[in-house]
Amino acid sequence: MRYDLEYLSIPNVVRRAAETYGDALALVDGDIRWSFRELEQQMVQGVRAALALGVSTGDRVGICAPNRAEWIVAALAVQGAGGIVVPLNTRFKAAELAFILRKSGTKALFAAPFLDIDYVAELRQHEPELDALRTTVSLAAERGDADYSWNEFLAKGKGKGEDSAHASIDRITPDTVSDIMFTSGTTGHPKGVVLTHGQSLRAYGWMAEQYTFHTGDVYLVVPPFFHCFGYKAGWLASFLHGVTVAPMAMFDAGRALEIVEQERVSIMLGPPTIFQDLLAAPDRARRDTSSLRISMTGGTTIPEQLIHAMKDELSFDIVMSAYGLTEASALVTTTRLGDSPATVASGNGRRIPDVDVRIADDAGKPVPAGGTGEIQVRGYTVTSGYWDEPEATSAAIGDDGWLRTGDIGSLDDEGNLAVVDRKKDMFIVGGFNAYPAEIERLLLDYGPVAEAAVIGVPDDRLGEVGCAYLVLRPGETATAADVITWSRANMANFKVPRDVRFVDHLPRNASRKVLKHELRDIYDAGDA
Template structure:
């Protein structure tokens, strides 16, 4: 089934869901609940308000808020008016947000007060001439420095005829741009990834069908909406199949366990840390988790023991792993139902339909099967390019349409993709290439190691060596010498970390990726006289 043809656009999904699922629960946010019909009504009201605000087809609009019903309604309002959503990372500082709003040419910004931040006030102080500040809406919490509160925004749209809303939605096509998703900017400034309605609907319509989403399911969406994991694989995939969406603004393992029990949550996707925290919560046994059914985890190394624990301790029937990056609509490969626990833990599965994966060397030539190389992706899921950055686009997507991911991987004989590491994270030990993700995966099989991150650090004799930052499992003990001695038995000598640092927790961003730059800074600060 080609979801881009069936649904046309993201607002079309809501229309169709209202027809198919009617009074079934669509959205639960605290004590507030919407049926699918009510969600469509909320979308129409938000589109009216966006039109009244002056949002026109092709306009970019920033959206900076935690996971919430208002985030979804604001995005639907922008889309329905023909606008392009620019999701903003709630962990970013004002200058970072200002750069993205200027680079995208945003006409307006929707934001909230969150974790003690009034984003619009901060933006006004940092960049008072920012064009997006001429139209500002506070979608959660107090109005603060915003020009309109959410209720005022909706009231302003009441005079707009409903006919204009439906005409606007009817004009949308699968090829229209739905989002400009800015990368995290780990090197240089963030780049705006252009994605269309059709790309997202086709990819996540297929994924959610493969993962057996049904209208009987409810989905606690923990990954942030400013990332495809929470937005596309989360609430959008749910609406396609009539799944009830339960957004969670800030992850708290105890509260998540309570919500799973209270709302009979059956679908829960996220990075491994979420599931490790749920499994390790001291009061987990108090909660009824029997409703949990489907999960997918990825984005980092996954120990096989975690896959088993997700089934035995959290009651999941289906556990999947997947791989993607924003430039590929965040979906390239995924395991399938029936794959072994070893396959789910060690690989990210096979390419999704109509998407190609190639593994190439530094000269762009395909490497022999099972050899590592850079992962290239080609298909409908590849971004149309970076916003207002043709040079970066040309450097990333070649003339044959291949997306150069910058990730290193290899294919096994069954066609499963194994992620070795990021090219930029690789370090060289005495002439040998060392890949942190591979080393981390091995270290996680040592019983005392709960979490680990490996970086390359300078070494006078070998050029670079590994330093492992380790979080020890509760109830276990291990010394640095213990870990190094175990590693010498488990891996080639050049891969063995020469330094071990024990930490209470690994620094992570809002998407739960480990901030390795912070680890490098910590190590350098320690060794610098």
């Protein structure tokens, strides 16, 4: 099935689900237990309110909140009004959020406090630079520093009829932009990946079908909604197939096991760390995990022994692996049913239908099977470009449509992809992409630091963490603890270097580019 042609838009998925699945349970979040009909009612009420708020075709609207029912309704409301959702990373600090809001020209912001951070209050200091931002809405019952509480926002829709909401949804086509997913890059600042309703419907409708999602399944969504993993492979894929969504705001292994038992959870996708934590949880043995059926781990390599443990000790029947990047709708390849644990652990599966994958040498020419080179992707999942970044778009996507991922990999004779190196210097911290250029830029804001270079180094639990090599300004002093404390206050936690080393100078080539491979050699030798 072509899910884009069948469903047309993300809000229309909810309307169709209400018709098809009716009173079946759509969403479980604390005291909220909505059927698919009730979810549609919530969405329509939200679209009416968004229209009353002034959201119209092409308007960008940010959402900064942990996984919760209101996040989903807010996204559907914005999209139903013709707007474009800009998901915001809840780990970002105010300056990082302000950059994205300013870059995207965000008109309104939905937010909810998380981990004692009131995002709206934190952003007040950046108001002068946020010219386009006119309205803030709290996703919580309390208004806080926002212009409207969630209930006050919904009440604004009373002046708009349901017909206006449905008419607005009817105007959306598969080619309408649904969201701008900001992803950091080697330039040191986040770039907005433009994606459409049709791209997401087609990719994740197919993925969920292949993974055997079906009515009666319950999906505990741990990956954050600000990422395609939680949003598109999470609640969107679920609603397409009548699956119940149980959002989890913050992962805790003990609480997750409790929800698995209580709600008979059958689907959990996420980075390997969450499954390692489930296996190590003290109360795992007394929890019933027999309902668990489907898993996919992504974002980093997967030990084969973990796959066996997930099947033998957590009761999963299906464990998949996949490869994707935001610029290609976060889905390029995936393993298939019947692939062995060794195949799942050693590679990232085969290309999805209607998407081409090749390995190219430095000159851009394809290399034969088994050869190593840059992974390049072409097909419907590839973004039309970065928001307001024509030069970056041209650098990433050639005239022939091939997306240069910057990742290094190889394809075997059967088309199985193996990623052998990360996107340039990128490393992955517990499933989150960390980009050295961005972290280095932030570290240079710390007064004593004159030069900074960051590399990813192995970590038993998180897979990789950052190690910062710093050159201090003449006459300045700082300790590793000072740097880490400052970093925790000024950047998202996954970006914070876990190891800080001071050097007299950074190794550079004739073009003054830092030689990261030499820093890795120094680290591996254990010589600070």
